[in-house]
Amino acid sequence: MLKDFERNKKEDKDALGEQIKELRARLLAQQQLLRDATLPVIVLIEGWAAAGKGSLIKELISEIDPRFYNVESPSVIAESEERYPFLYQYYKAVPENGKITFLDSGWMESVVQKSLRHEITKSEYNRRIRQVNEFERQLKNGGYLVLKIFLHIDKDEQFDRLRALAEAPETEWRVTRDDLWQHKEYKRFKGAYDEFMKKTNDEISWHILDGRRRNTAVRDAMRLLVDRIDKGLAEGRYTGEPYEEKFELKKQPLLSEVDLSPTIDDEEYKKELKTLQTRLSELHNIVYRKKIPVILCYEGWDAAGKGGNIRRVAYPLDPRGFDVRPIASPLPHERSRQFLLRFWTRLPRTGHICIFDRTWYGRVMVERLEGFCSENDWKRAYNEINEFERMLTDWGAVVLKFWIHIDKETQLARFTDRQNTPEKRWKITDEDWRNREKWDQYEVAVNEMLQNTSTKNAPWYIIESNDKKYARIKTLKIIVKALEKACENHFKQTME
Amino acid sequence: MLKDFERNKKEDKDALGEQIKELRARLLAQQQLLRDATLPVIVLIEGWAAAGKGSLIKELISEIDPRFYNVESPSVIAESEERYPFLYQYYKAVPENGKITFLDSGWMESVVQKSLRHEITKSEYNRRIRQVNEFERQLKNGGYLVLKIFLHIDKDEQFDRLRALAEAPETEWRVTRDDLWQHKEYKRFKGAYDEFMKKTNDEISWHILDGRRRNTAVRDAMRLLVDRIDKGLAEGRYTGEPYEEKFELKKQPLLSEVDLSPTIDDEEYKKELKTLQTRLSELHNIVYRKKIPVILCYEGWDAAGKGGNIRRVAYPLDPRGFDVRPIASPLPHERSRQFLLRFWTRLPRTGHICIFDRTWYGRVMVERLEGFCSENDWKRAYNEINEFERMLTDWGAVVLKFWIHIDKETQLARFTDRQNTPEKRWKITDEDWRNREKWDQYEVAVNEMLQNTSTKNAPWYIIESNDKKYARIKTLKIIVKALEKACENHFKQTME
Numbered sequence: 004m005l006k007d008f009e010r011n012k013k014e015d016k017d018a019l020g021e022q023i024k025e026l027r028a029r030l031l032a033q034q035q036l037l038r039d040a041t042l043p044v045i046v047l048i049e050g051w052a053a054a055g056k057g058s059l060i061k062e063l064i065s066e067i068d069p070r071f072y073n074v075e076s077p078s079v080i081a082e083s084e085e086r087y088p089f090l091y092q093y094y095k096a097v098p099e100n101g102k103i104t105f106l107d108s109g110w111m112e113s114v115v116q117k118s119l120r121h122e123i124t125k126s127e128y129n130r131r132i133r134q135v136n137e138f139e140r141q142l143k144n145g146g147y148l149v150l151k152i153f154l155h156i157d158k159d160e161q162f163d164r165l166r167a168l169a170e171a172p173e174t175e176w177r178v179t180r181d182d183l184w185q186h187k188e189y190k191r192f193k194g195a196y197d198e199f200m201k202k203t204n205d206e207i208s209w210h211i212l213d214g215r216r217r218n219t220a221v222r223d224a225m226r227l228l229v230d231r232i233d234k235g236l237a238e239g240r241y242t243g244e245p246y247e248e249k250f251e252l253k254k255q256p257l258l259s260e261v262d263l264s265p266t267i268d269d270e271e272y273k274k275e276l277k278t279l280q281t282r283l284s285e286l287h288n289i290v291y292r293k294k295i296p297v298i299l300c301y302e303g304w305d306a307a308g309k310g311g312n313i314r315r316v317a318y319p320l321d322p323r324g325f326d327v328r329p330i331a332s333p334l335p336h337e338r339s340r341q342f343l344l345r346f347w348t349r350l351p352r353t354g355h356i357c358i359f360d361r362t363w364y365g366r367v368m369v370e371r372l373e374g375f376c377s378e379n380d381w382k383r384a385y386n387e388i389n390e391f392e393r394m395l396t397d398w399g400a401v402v403l404k405f406w407i408h409i410d411k412e413t414q415l416a417r418f419t420d421r422q423n424t425p426e427k428r429w430k431i432t433d434e435d436w437r438n439r440e441k442w443d444q445y446e447v448a449v450n451e452m453l454q455n456t457s458t459k460n461a462p463w464y465i466i467e468s469n470d471k472k473y474a475r476i477k478t479l480k481i482i483v484k485a486l487e488k489a490c491e492n493h494f495k496q497t498m499e
Numbered sequence: 500m501l502k503d504f505e506r507n508k509k510e511d512k513d514a515l516g517e518q519i520k521e522l523r524a525r526l527l528a529q530q531q532l533l534r535d536a537t538l539p540v541i542v543l544i545e546g547w548a549a550a551g552k553g554s555l556i557k558e559l560i561s562e563i564d565p566r567f568y569n570v571e572s573p574s575v576i577a578e579s580e581e582r583y584p585f586l587y588q589y590y591k592a593v594p595e596n597g598k599i600t601f602l603d604s605g606w607m608e609s610v611v612q613k614s615l616r617h618e619i620t621k622s623e624y625n626r627r628i629r630q631v632n633e634f635e636r637q638l639k640n641g642g643y644l645v646l647k648i649f650l651h652i653d654k655d656e657q658f659d660r661l662r663a664l665a666e667a668p669e670t671e672w673r674v675t676r677d678d679l680w681q682h683k684e685y686k687r688f689k690g691a692y693d694e695f696m697k698k699t700n701d702e703i704s705w706h707i708l709d710g711r712r713r714n715t716a717v718r719d720a721m722r723l724l725v726d727r728i729d730k731g732l733a734e735g736r737y738t739g740e741p742y743e744e745k746f747e748l749k750k751q752p753l754l755s756e757v758d759l760s761p762t763i764d765d766e767e768y769k770k771e772l773k774t775l776q777t778r779l780s781e782l783h784n785i786v787y788r789k790k791i792p793v794i795l796c797y798e799g800w801d802a803a804g805k806g807g808n809i810r811r812v813a814y815p816l817d818p819r820g821f822d823v824r825p826i827a828s829p830l831p832h833e834r835s836r837q838f839l840l841r842f843w844t845r846l847p848r849t850g851h852i853c854i855f856d857r858t859w860y861g862r863v864m865v866e867r868l869e870g871f872c873s874e875n876d877w878k879r880a881y882n883e884i885n886e887f888e889r890m891l892t893d894w895g896a897v898v899l900k901f902w903i904h905i906d907k908e909t910q911l912a913r914f915t916d917r918q919n920t921p922e923k924r925w926k927i928t929d930e931d932w933r934n935r936e937k938w939d940q941y942e943v944a945v946n947e948m949l950q951n952t953s954t955k956n957a958p959w960y961i962i963e964s965n966d967k968k969y970a971r972i973k974t975l976k977i978i979v980k981a982l983e984k985a986c987e988n989h990f991k992q993t994m995e
Contacts, residue, residue: 035925060818069809069823069856076819107819173781176788288669313565322556323572323603327565336830360565429531 004204004211005197008155011213011223019218026225027066033232034071034103041100041339042235043147046228049111050154051192052182053164054214059154060105062221063228073098076107079181082122086352088398089113089131090138094347097142099339110135111153111203115195116181119188130397132202137390139206144243144383145341148235149207152224153200154214158189245382250389253462255453258446263410266470276315279479284319286486287356291324293493294353296400299482300362303407304445305435306417308471312407313358315475316482325356330365342366342376342384343391353399362404363388367452372444385455392461401489402461405478406453407468411442500700500707501693504651507709507719515714522721523562529728530567530599537596537835538731539643542724545607546650547688548678549660550710555650556601558717559724569594572603575677578618582848584894585609585627586634590843593638595835606631607649607699611691612677615684626893628698633886635702640739640879641837644731645703648720649696650710654685741878746885749958751949754942759906762966772811775975780815782982783852787820789989790849792896795978796858799903800941801931802913804967808903809854811971812978821852826861838862838872838880839887849895858900859884863948868940881951888957897985898957901974902949903964907938 037044046063048056064072075096090110098104114131117123123131142149156164165186168174185192200209210227212220235241267275290297299316301309317327328349337345343363351357366388371381395402409417418439421431438445457463464481468474533540542559544552560568571592586606594600610627613619619627638645652660661682664670681688696705706723708716731737763771786793795812797805813823824845833841839859847853862884867877891898905913914935917927934941953959960977964970 032922035922038925057817057819061814061816064818065810065814068806069813069854070825074818074822105818173784285669292672310564314561317565318557318561320557321553322560322570322601323553326570329566334830334832358565426528426531429534 004200004209005155005193008211008213011216011219013216014219016218019222023062023218023222023225026222026229029229030063030225030232031066033229033236034067036236037103037232038071038101040236040240042232042240043098043100043340044103044228044232044235045096045098045106045142045147045149046103047106047109047111047149047151048154048224049108049152049196050214051156051161052179052185053161053168054154054156055217055220056107056154058217059214059220059224060107063224064105067103071101072103072105074105074107075109077109077113079113079116082117087350088394088400090134090394091347091350093138094341094344097147097341097344099336101339110138111196111199115192115199119191119195132199134390134394134397135203136206137394139203140243140246141341141343141387141390143206143241144246144387146240146242147341148231150228150231151207151209152227153196153209153211154220155211156214158186160215161186161189242377242379243383244379246386248386248389250386250393251459252454253457253459255457255463255465257450258408258453258465261408261465261467263408263413263467263469265467265473267473267476269472272472272476275476276479279476279483280315280319282483283316283479283486284321286483286490287320287324289490290356290486291321291354293490294399295489295493296351296353296395296398297356297486297489298351298395298400298402299356299358300364300402300404301358301360301407302362302364302368302405303466303468304409304414305438306414306421306431307407307409308468308474309360309407311471312405312466312468312475312478313360316479317358320356324354325358326351327358327360330359330361332365342370342380343387346391350395363391364404364452364456367456368445368448371448372441385452388456389458389461392456392458396460399493401485403482403485404457404461404463405481406449406463406465407474408465409468411439413469414439500696500705501651501689504707504709507712507715509712510715512714515718519558519714519718519721522718522725525725526559526721526728527562529725529732530563532732533599533728534567534597536732536736538728538736539594539596539836540599540724540728540731541592541594541602541638541643541645542599543602543605543607543645543647544650544720545604545648545692546710547652547657548675548681549657549664550650550652551713551716552603552650554713555710555716555720556603559601559720563599567597568599568601570601570603571605573605573609575609575612578613583846584890584896586630586890587843587846589634590837590840593643593836593840595832597835606634607692607695611688611695615687615691628695630886630890630893631699632702633890635699636739636742637837637839637883637886639702639737640742640883642736642738643837644727646724646727647703647705648723649692649705649707650716651707652710654682656711657682657685738873738875739879740875742882744882744885746882746889747955748950749953749955751953751959751961753946754904754949754961757904757961757963759904759909759963759965761963761969763969763972765968768968768972771972772975775972775979776811776815778979779812779975779982780817782979782986783816783820785986786852786982787817787850789986790895791982791985791989792847792849792891792894793852793982793985794847794891794896794898795852795854796860796898796900797854797856797903798858798860798864798901799962799964800905800910801934802910802917802927803903803905804964804970805856805903807967808901808962808964808971808974809856812975813854816852820850821854822847823854823856826855826857828861828865838866838876839883842887846891859887860900860948860952863952864941864944867944868937881948884952885954885957888952888954892956895989897981899978899981900953900957900959901977902945902959902961903970904961905964907935909965910935 048060050056060074077092093110096104118128165178169178212223214220301313303309333345346363366384367381370376392402418431421427453463466474466478544556546552556570573588589606592600614624661674665674708719710716799805829841842859862880863877866872888898914927917923949959962970962974
């Protein structure tokens with residue numbers, strides 16, 4: 004894409020100034036319309052060192068009310084220092100509805116630099132390209148207006164600019180080793196940028212701007228932005244349709260086929276519990292040292308015994324190395340962002356265990372049934388979730404998902420017990436009774452969820468919990484086995 | 500305090516077990532009462548390496564519903580890596596109402612370690628002691644139940660435990676260099692812990708527990724916690740009274756005495772604006788390199804011209820090095836925490852500039868007038884804010900506060916203009932008109948605020964803004980002068 008790039012001709016200065024002024028006025032008027040239409044905008048500015056990304060952003064924001072925008076400058080973090088998945092910091096930058104985020108370089112710079120530094124393998128590079136495309140598709144389908152700009156200068160121009168910066172004492176510090184390295188390796192970088200753009204041009208296309216003439220670049224970027232927003236305003240919020248994406252799925256039984264009769268006797272329970280907890284405690288140590296992130300997801304019927312199950316898993320863990328994240332309905336500022344974002348920000352660091360008490364699967368259960376999102380939204384969510392979980396397992400995480408299962412009669416018995424026992428009464432609310440009335444609808448939704456999202460890398464486990472003790476032992480066994488396998492694989496991979 | 504410490508005698512194992520069981524049941528019942536009473540609890544566990552802090556916390560949380568607690572393990576960060584004020588990570592750990600935070604070591608360990616490593620000077624040590632006492636007083640006055648425990652073991656015991664850990668292959672990695680250093684320097688540490696506890700025993704007193712016998716420590720800690728919660732529940736939420744604290748204050752005129760007639764002609768405005776913005780841009784570079792954090796606070800009447808003023812200040816800044824933080828009314832989860840917390844989490848990193856469009860002074864203006872907090876709360880807030888800002892300037896920040904001032908007639912004219920101009924109409928709401936009706940009450944509150952919080956380290960500047968251009972130039976001049984002074988002082992201090 005960079006090969007055929009033609010430089011802008013010199014333009015009349017006054018005419019340019021007039022055009023910029025007019026575009027600025029349009030942008031000023033648009034911010035209010037964006038807010039009314041609750042449309043979020045992401046402007047990614049990538050490009051060469053010293054191409055003028057910072058000053059371009061400065062011009063773009065100069066007339067926008069500070070309440071409506073945010074500038075993020077994610078740094079390229081050395082692989083060895085990273086404790087979160089690759090896209091983590093870009094997800095975190097996703098704006099609220101009605102606001103604009105400007106990114107001063109982002110996922111492109113990160114992937115290209117790491118690839119040229121050989122910090123990531125070729126196959127990891129390809130995975131990241133795929134993840135970027137998935138990320139951009141999710142943004143687009145979620146109604147984000149995304150604009151991607153690459154600010155281009157040639158090698159001579161870069162040389163002149165870097166020299167000018169380096170020669171003035173007050174700007175000398177701005178020239179970093181990375182910049183000099185890039186200049187030295189200009190050709191390799193050019194090829195890498197080019198390849199990256201070609202491979203990520205399908206969901207949201209790239210715009211290459213000539214960075215040589217500052218005002219021309221400002222005018223062109225502003226025009227792209229204003230046009231993009233106008234188009235977005237005219238078309239209204241986009242909601243992407245469900246799409247096909249291949250995932251290797253593990254077959255799951257229908258809930259109605261699950262035999263809920265298994266039990267465990269007290270003595271065996273105590274013995275097994277102790278053995279498994281001791282083993283889990285040891286494994287937590289290993290996982291911590293090997294920096295394997297672990298994500299345990301709990302979903303299930305009300306009163307199925309999630310809380311007690313989680314406590315038995317958490318008990319042997321070192322409190323410094325795990326967190327339980329109870330998930331309630333999203334807060335207003337969370338609802339105003341892509342639905343997975345509030346889970347991205349709750350991910351564990353490498354080596355830590357995170358137990359989610361309810362999860363992102365709310366999207367295809369309560370949000371679906373209560374109409375909190377559109378049909379396209381929840382239908383698309385199966386694949387969006389599969390992609391999300393694949394990003395987690397690609398990162399090296401162990402992801403296990405438990406559906407804590409009971410039958411309708413057991414739930415009634417437990418609800419009644421809670422109602423009649425003063426110390427337990429807080430556990431039961433009117434909402435629980437209302438949800439119970441929708442049991443059959445939920446069962447349909449849960450069955451669909453289990454079929455569509457039990458991927459090989461992040462499988463569902465149905466845990467029979469009419470006997471809570473049986474359920475705890477079964478869950479612990481699955482976790483212990485999975486962690487043993489992960490530690491072993493990790494051993495093989497790293498060949499310690 | 501550690502000198503007179505007497506070891507627990509060995510106790511009957513079964514009796515201990517019974518006591519723990521009973522306390523556990525009480526704690527289980529309390530969590531619901533805490534939630535109903537919306538009381539927040541902070542449990543700080545400090546103590547020797549290998550004293551068993553982690554496993555004590557494990558026992559304390561074992562029966563608590565994960566939705567009600569959080570375990571934080573703030574690490575002691577080397578001074579050179581810190582980009583936020585000393586108390587930042589502890590403020591961030593403050594729980595929501597109705598929840599419990601357990602801290603696995605905290606502000607004590609940080610201060611003691613840094614002092615023994617000579618990373619902080621004696622006077623900085625004393626400042627931190629003062630800050631800790633202020634922090635604890637603010638928590639107590641804000642209704643937090645705070646429990647501070649020090650887990651004690653003697654040198655021989657520590658030796659045995661560290662050796663046992665180091666000799667087992669699966670725990671060997673747990674013994675850190677810091678632990679060995681502490682053991683070697685046991686006596687110095689003992690003196691330092693002792694001194695720290697003596698100096699921070701007034702607001703919230705320390706409890707020293709014998710770490711030698713695990714179950715005794717668990718029983719004692721649990722009893723302290725259960726008793727503390729019982730007391731808190733019985734007494735109801737505490738609201739501290741205003742207190743005296745000496746701050747050197749700069750005299751401010753009453754708003755009614757301010758001459759609002761100054762203006763600036765257009766040509767001079769343009770010239771000055773350009774000169775000042777150019778200078779500010781240069782200073783931003785220096786501030787960035789010298790890692791001086793800058794905090795600019797804007798308050799003022801509706802339609803006084805805050806937005807336009809902020810834009811003129813922001814324009815010359817590098818977007819990668821500053822943020823504008825518009826402050827709206829607190830979200831539910833923010834309202835459920837100490838009022839300054841949402842500003843702590845929005846602080847700039849060292850070297851960055853943060854512009855607050857409205858600030859923590861909402862406490863003594865809108866929250867006071869609308870009754871969103873009690874009289875004690877807003878009266879106490881003057882000193883709490885002064886303490887907060889002193890922590891910021893102690894950290895090295897430049898803190899400037901602007902009251903953008905207009906008269907009542909000018910406001911009316913601007914409101915009417917906004918109402919009559921379609922592009923500006925979004926800027927005016929019913930609330931603005933309602934606030935206008937309360938002008939006189941606000942004037943009383945603002946005058947009190949200016950008198951009580953214009954400290955020498957973080958002064959208020961009244962900016963006459965009947966002529967917005969005059970206001971912008973005056974603000975820019977103040978900022979430029981303050982940054983020049985800060986860069987110079989920093990130069991002197993560091994003797995580069």
